[in-house]
Amino acid sequence: MSTTASRGRRRRRAPAAIAVAAALAGALYGFAPIDAGASSHREAPLTAADPAVDNTDLYAFVSKDRPGYVNFVANWIPFEEPNGGPNFYPFATDASYYINVDNNGDARPDARFRWTFRTQDRRGTGTFLYNNGPVTSLDDENLLVRQIYTLESSFNGAPFKTRISGAPVAPSRTGRASMPDYGKLRDQAVVQLPGGWKIFAGQADDPFFLDLRVFDLLYGGDLSETGQDTLAGYNVNTIVLQVPFKDVALGGDAARNPVIGVWTTTDRPRVRITGGGSYGGQVQVSRLGNPLVNEVVVPNGLKDAFNASSPDRDAKNPTLVKRVTEPEVPKLIQAIYGIPAPATPRNDLAEIFLTGITTKAGGPIKADVNSQLNNADVSAAGFVPSEQLRLNLGVPIAGQPNRLGVLGGDLQGFPNGRRLTDDVVDIELQALVGAAQTGKLIDALAAGDKVDANDQAFGAAFPYVAPPNGAGVNTAGSGSAAGSGAGGMGGFGGATQPAPSTSDKPSAEAPAPSLTPAGYAGNTDSGQVPMAVAVSAVGAAGVLALALLFLIGWWRRRSRPAPITPGSTDETLQL
């Protein structure tokens, strides 16, 4: 009761206060604000975000520089400002970071990789700077604060085994004077492990590119004002892991079982303040598979529950499933652009997000791309739909990666895994309006958010991510180390592009894409050929087979044709 009364008073008095303030306004600018606050009670921080543990993006791809190996890139702490003072962005030392791989489709991890970080702080009480002079190597005495990490792995539920401890983290790039040769520091943070593994952890240019204004769609806006990469120039903390196919494929056999599903999680230790204040167990505070799921698929009200949940519970979560099969975005797009929202339930989206694209789950997309159901040794009975980033390791290389991935006829791209160059914003927009089930891109949304590539070119070799930006945001990347100076909208096809590659056979370099594949003949202008794709690596010889018939008139009009990669033609399997 007192609350209501006091609120009423507050309102009544406000006009008087404003009048007094207004009368004095002219004379007063420049005074430090002074408060009429009460004595403070205990007020603890209340942060909307917890960037050190909130995973922002996950990538999974195969790169042509090292066939037979798969790369995982996971990012935390977005919007790291490279300029404006010595900023240091540590990985959380009280958290465990995981990359999880499900290769049998039961929505439980079969391979787990765990990173834990420690901070070494040699500053003492003399300084609060992170370095006190030029840093020329990772063990330079001038580098006063550094992080090291332990990587452990667990396969098929076995206990975690330490793969390395004390591995160095590439430091936050604090400026040219402090770190005159950042490329060297970064190289020193690339570590090779037994078994062919390569690992990297540290700062990098944020590979995600989009115009944030695209989210205006979610609130009834249109895309009239887009085209600026709002993440350009910002850095992110990244973990990169490269392992042989056999370490993540079911049965160690990527020929028979080429499809894996990937997601990251971040855990913190569970804390009890009741019952004696005991500790023990972990709490999952973040989870991420497909890009933008938190923004587009599970927005309001469900995001927190989703981040706390595990994939094996997804199918039992009717709210989540409904968010996928009856999405809101197409309705919003229909209202603005008049593009009819496809009929629901959207089983095509269920394929993209929950099962992988497969003909084996009865979905509408006539293709077999990246469901564990297509692994030879997976039984349909044990398959559990769940939200994962699924990758078919056996898809042959795309000589010219298409930013629109599968929708652009490039089966090696998102939603088949995710390459650094994949334009997931445009792909998901198109998928939401039905492009995956019609095989036809929607012209009205063709430009998407009008940001088609990252501002920095990616590397052709491990760790692939561009080095951290050294210059202030929205200025040229003049201070960048090798590989990061190219800038611009280099986009796909650039020389330093990671040309994702393929195939178990280390020597197999994919053939150059044919620009006029047989399958296109006579259909190039129709713009409406249902997608019919089959990708599989199933077969006694383990030979990858691929058939692609996918035409997109719009795409052909504005760009080079989608690459087509013929496989061993007579081994094509329609699953």
Next chain:
Amino acid sequence: MRRHRVVRATIVIVVAAAAILSIGAAFGRQSGPPPRQVAVRAASGPAASADPIVRAQERLRLVPRDWRTWAGLAVAYLERGRTTADPSYYPKADEAVRRSLALRPDDNADASVARGALANARHDFAAARRDALAATRLNAYGANAYAVLADAETQLGRPADATAAVQRLLDLRPGLSAYARGSYDLEQRGALAAATDLMRRALDAAMSPSDIAFCRGQLGDLAWLAGDLSGAAEQYAAGLGADPHAVSLLRGRARVAAASGRLDAAIADYADVTRRSPTVGYLLEYARLLRTAGRTREAAEQLALANDAQRLFVANGGVDGLTAAELAIEAGRPSDAVAAARAEWARRRHADVADILGWALHLAARDGEALRYARLAGARGALSATYAYHVGMIELSLGQRRAARADLERALRRNPAFSPIDAPAARRALAGLGGAR
């Protein structure tokens, strides 16, 4: 006197100025000069783009109907208000919450959380509790709702519900926010070691200078509670290294200096503290310190300023009987103090309120009733030397010499330097009782 009036006039004028700035600047970058303290922080704190306020404003410029980010902006304003001890951010937070609710009136857990956090900041704990509970109904997995709920339940004196909310918060999202609240919950139950352990975890999770400063300040206060002055001093110094302008740390450092007999250093710090954050509580502490140093005229000035600040707070719709009672006690008006503390007790049953109500009753010569409340303050196990001192003095007044001796000894054992005024008083009382054993 004349100077005093000038200072008062300055307060009124500057408050008005702050009101103007906050009204103008509610919508961010273009619409008004930022408060000066923001500029100060930008030089030492995170870069502009890492500033959550700027981040949210930038996003709202791009996605103006993003009601979640409007609520996020409100929380960012509240955080800035907390770390700078500058409530001119509260009206901005208020406006941002309204924008969020205008865009999405229903099913907007984020706005409920932000509005609840604002109510907590304004000491309207009952309203905060309602908003937090509404938010948990909309989103049972939203950690921040439980943080707001925990704060409200704590201040309302509903310890079981507070602990449950903190535990839920810890179960949903362990991290700085949860650890800090868990630590306070443990501290109130007297589990200082566990509270310190959890606050160390919070420090490990802290990334921003202000968060590091907060955790260091709390670790310092925990050391202080246990009478560990050098440990406290170390924590305050480390925290001030991360954020040299953190008012609560300057205050902690001043308190240690005063307890160590370095009154000049303490007074210098308090002058700084009250200039940066002229809240009633700090002004009152400053006044007491000046009185201890024999600078009675300056003490009276600060006390008058404290009264002015309280009047402004009340004029703005604030309700804080706890502070009103402390002011009345300081001014030698015990019956007013009793009335104010009673009113606050009717609103919320926090241990601090019980303690002040008990002490006010004692000063009003109603020791029988006083003892009941003073003992309630420590009933959950809080290890406050001041609580024990108050109980002991009331017992002494009631002629309960044995109990008085035990409680006064307890106070001094917990922290021999707990107050530059009260600790010597406790020693004198014990001497009168025949000395400490």
